[in-house]
Every structure is written in structure tokens, then in C-alpha cells.
Amino acid sequence: MESLATTPLTGWHRENGAKMAPFAGFDMPVQYKGIIVEHKHTRTKAGIFDICHMGEFKLFGQGAKDALNKVVSHDLNTLAPGKCRYGFLLNQAGGINDDLIVYCLAEDEYMLVVNGACRKGDFNHIKANLPDSLDFTDISDETGKIDVQGPESLDVLNTLMGDKWNHLKYFNFQTTDALGFPMIISRTGYTGELGYELYLPSDQALSIWEKLAEDERVEPVGLGARDTLRLEIGYPLYGQDLDTEHTPVEAGAGFFLKKESDYIGKSGLGNVRESLVALSIDGRRTARHHDAVVSPSGEKIGVVTSGSFAPSLGHCIALAYVAAEHAEQETFLIKTARAELEAKKVALPFYKDGTARMKTE
Incomplete structure (x- = not known):
């Protein structure tokens, strides 16, 4: 029998009647009240998603920007602190090892968010192509991730935080310790709706999840509705729509690629x-x-x-x-x-x- 990893919220999912299934090596909730019910609730109100299975890496040190610029397809020269950007980690032939978001925390300091199933391979690939002088760390196990998505997600977030987060623009983020621990609040998501991704210490994930779940505007949402929501917007899923055999250009995502500088895999992008x-x-x-x-x-x-x-x-x-x-x-x-x-x-x-x-x- 496959040994599945758990998230800090796995016990809650089981106690609250979620239908569970393996995903990216984790025991994850597929649905609670039904895929269509959860889908429509997210489109009209607010849903919360357990995304703690994702991988997070931290990179810092003098020259981090220039070094990482040679590894990922993101243009880090135009990525200012407080902003994040979607892009790709490619193999030498231009195939997609993973899609990921890079967060600029400060000058020469970044957080990379990768797919859970690709975590080990991504870390080893990136580390092998960085100078030893940089500090590159896998912080996935200590990092929890909860997504709040839907038209009412901002009001839900404001209630949770006790103040206003209306200022946060799309693909911008901010670090806060307003709840007594460090947390990154990012205006991003995978549903096409107004939404926020919360990165927080893994030992705080359950208490925040429970507070969010108590809000009458909120319903927990499983992987089933997450998939229908993302597909309606045309967001690709790694392992299905994105893989090592296809380039971002073939995947219709060439507009995400930087043009001015070289990076691993760039030379293979013309083969469509x-x-x-x-x-x-x-x-x-x-x-x-x-x-x-x-x-x-x-x-x-x-x-x-x-x-x-x-x-x-x-x-x-x-x-x-x-x-x-x-x-x-x-x-x-x-x-x-x-x-x-x-x-x-x-x-x-x-x-x-x-x-x-x-x-x-």
C-alpha cells in the first residue's frame, strides 16, 4: 500500500467528512459536499483550499537575482520586492520540468513555490545550477499554505485579519505578523476569482483554517472543484497539460517567457x-x-x-x-x-x- 504524506489539515478533512484520495504523494480531500456545489460556491462566495502539499524554497545571498535569472524563465530584472511572477523551470530541450511562482521578498531574496510532486527534482535541479555561495533552502515542511478564493474572499480576509487588505493588487503580496506569527498574504490563486494565498507556519495552519471555516461565507473546497475551476479559466495542470515533453510555447504560454536574457532551455523553444x-x-x-x-x-x-x-x-x-x-x-x-x-x-x-x-x- 502506498504510504501517503499528510498535511497539517488532513485530520480536519477526515473528521469533517471529506472524500480523500492520493494526490502528489499526499492524502488529500477530493470533495466535501460535492464538486459542483463547491465549484459554484467559490464562483459566488468564498472557498478555502488546503494547498499545504506545495513546495516552497528560499533563496538569498549576493548575486541571487542574476544566478536565478539563468535558471528560470521569469524576468527577475523587472520583479520588484512585494511582487510575484508565474513562469517555468525548463530542461535543456525546453521541456517543462515545472511551472512555479517566484516571489521577490527583497533585493537578492526570493521564495519559489513549486508543485508538490516536483519538489525534490526541482530543488536538486535548481541547486545544481546555483553557485555554492548562495543560501538555497527547502522550507516546504515548515510552511503551510491555505488559499481563500471567490468574490467574497477579500471580505473574509479582512474579517480574519481585523483590518483592511483592499490595497493588495493582483500578483502582489505582503508579509505581516498581525496574528502573532509571520505570514505572507499573496493576491494570487488558481480559480480565476478574486483570491488570496496565505503562507504561514505549518503549526498555525489548523487554527487559521478553523477560523476561516467558521465564517458563514466560506466552504471548504476539495481537489475536484479546484480542477473544474482552474480548467474553466484555462489554467494548465502540471503532469497533464504541462510536462517535460512540451515547451511553454507549445503549451500556449510563450508570452510568459523573458526574451532579453538566456536561461536553461531557451534554445529549445523554437521546436514546435x-x-x-x-x-x-x-x-x-x-x-x-x-x-x-x-x-x-x-x-x-x-x-x-x-x-x-x-x-x-x-x-x-x-x-x-x-x-x-x-x-x-x-x-x-x-x-x-x-x-x-x-x-x-x-x-x-x-x-x-x-x-x-x-x-x-
């Missing part, structure tokens, strides 16, 4: 064999990960990476890699276990009414 396309499917019949995308003659031209019924839209959606020469087609066929589904290529995001960038000041 496949493109990730967004597909809309009428009805409730859903395409799933690994389903084939075929031509009218039945030739396989691609594969579905993510697919689901979209509760906010009332029909199914999918992301799929297709051969580059077919990427401009308007319609595709998806071959599932039970049927062939006609899919129409659309622009992202699928769901266009998210509140993530709304003004809060």
Missing part, C-alpha cells in the same frame, strides 16, 4: 511540434485525459490532456495537444470510450466572468 488548444463540447458527455483527438478520416492527430463538465458554463470543455499542422482547425473529433464527440476550438478563458483582476481599493 504540437500546440495546446482549447475545445468546447456541447452537452454533458465529457472528454477525459488521454482520449484521442482524430481527423475525419480517423487518423490520430492529438490527445486530450484535461477535460470536464464545466459547471459555470453548462457544457463540457477540454484542453488537448494536437499536431502543429492541425492547430488552426476550427473543429475536431474526440474519440472517447463510448462515443466520438465534436469539439469546437475556442479562445481562453472558457469562463470569462472571473473576478481575479477586479479593483479592490
Whole structure:
């Protein structure tokens, strides 16, 4: 039997009736009251998510910016303290080892937030490409992470903190000890809604989670709804839509890449064999990960990476890699276990009414 890691909140999830399943080596909640219920609650009010399985690294020392700039795709020259940026950690061929967010804590001081399943490999890869003079530490075990997401998340956060956080802009963060311990509050998230990610000592995670859960505007949300929420916005999932065999350009994320300086994998970005396309499917019949995308003659031209019924839209959606020469087609066929589904290529995001960038000041 697989030995699963736990988060500081695993006991709470089990005590409160969560359906649990393995994810990234952790015992994680899939749902509490139901995926669609939790999805719609996040879109209209506020949901809280246990994201303590993620990895966090700390880097500091003279020359940290210049050294890290050669390893990640983020442009750190334009990343000021108090701001964070999404980007990629690539292999030599330009394939994606991981997607991550880099936080600039101060000059030559950074926090890197990586996917839990990639934590060990990411740490070893980054460390091997940094000078020994820099201090690079894995702080994942001592760091808890709770996400508060939804249109009412700011009001929930203000209640928790006892003061106003309306000033925090999208992809900005601030460190505070207002609750008696150091915590980073970041206006970021994975749902497309107004939201905040709280980084705090792991031994404080349960007490903060319980305080948030007591708020009548809040419901706990599992991995199931987290997946449908992110897919509706077109956010990719590492291990499905992003992997070591595809570059950010192939994944439709080339606009995140810096252009002026070199970094590991940059030389491989021009090799575009496949493109990730967004597909809309009428009805409730859903395409799933690994389903084939075929031509009218039945030739396989691609594969579905993510697919689901979209509760906010009332029909199914999918992301799929297709051969580059077919990427401009308007319609595709998806071959599932039970049927062939006609899919129409659309622009992202699928769901266009998210509140993530709304003004809060």
C-alpha cells in the first residue's frame, strides 16, 4: 500500500467528512459536499483550499537575482520586492520540468513555490545550477499554505485579519505578523476569482483554517472543484497539460517567457511540434485525459490532456495537444470510450466572468 504524506489539515478533512484520495504523494480531500456545489460556491462566495502539499524554497545571498535569472524563465530584472511572477523551470530541450511562482521578498531574496510532486527534482535541479555561495533552502515542511478564493474572499480576509487588505493588487503580496506569527498574504490563486494565498507556519495552519471555516461565507473546497475551476479559466495542470515533453510555447504560454536574457532551455523553444488548444463540447458527455483527438478520416492527430463538465458554463470543455499542422482547425473529433464527440476550438478563458483582476481599493 502506498504510504501517503499528510498535511497539517488532513485530520480536519477526515473528521469533517471529506472524500480523500492520493494526490502528489499526499492524502488529500477530493470533495466535501460535492464538486459542483463547491465549484459554484467559490464562483459566488468564498472557498478555502488546503494547498499545504506545495513546495516552497528560499533563496538569498549576493548575486541571487542574476544566478536565478539563468535558471528560470521569469524576468527577475523587472520583479520588484512585494511582487510575484508565474513562469517555468525548463530542461535543456525546453521541456517543462515545472511551472512555479517566484516571489521577490527583497533585493537578492526570493521564495519559489513549486508543485508538490516536483519538489525534490526541482530543488536538486535548481541547486545544481546555483553557485555554492548562495543560501538555497527547502522550507516546504515548515510552511503551510491555505488559499481563500471567490468574490467574497477579500471580505473574509479582512474579517480574519481585523483590518483592511483592499490595497493588495493582483500578483502582489505582503508579509505581516498581525496574528502573532509571520505570514505572507499573496493576491494570487488558481480559480480565476478574486483570491488570496496565505503562507504561514505549518503549526498555525489548523487554527487559521478553523477560523476561516467558521465564517458563514466560506466552504471548504476539495481537489475536484479546484480542477473544474482552474480548467474553466484555462489554467494548465502540471503532469497533464504541462510536462517535460512540451515547451511553454507549445503549451500556449510563450508570452510568459523573458526574451532579453538566456536561461536553461531557451534554445529549445523554437521546436514546435504540437500546440495546446482549447475545445468546447456541447452537452454533458465529457472528454477525459488521454482520449484521442482524430481527423475525419480517423487518423490520430492529438490527445486530450484535461477535460470536464464545466459547471459555470453548462457544457463540457477540454484542453488537448494536437499536431502543429492541425492547430488552426476550427473543429475536431474526440474519440472517447463510448462515443466520438465534436469539439469546437475556442479562445481562453472558457469562463470569462472571473473576478481575479477586479479593483479592490
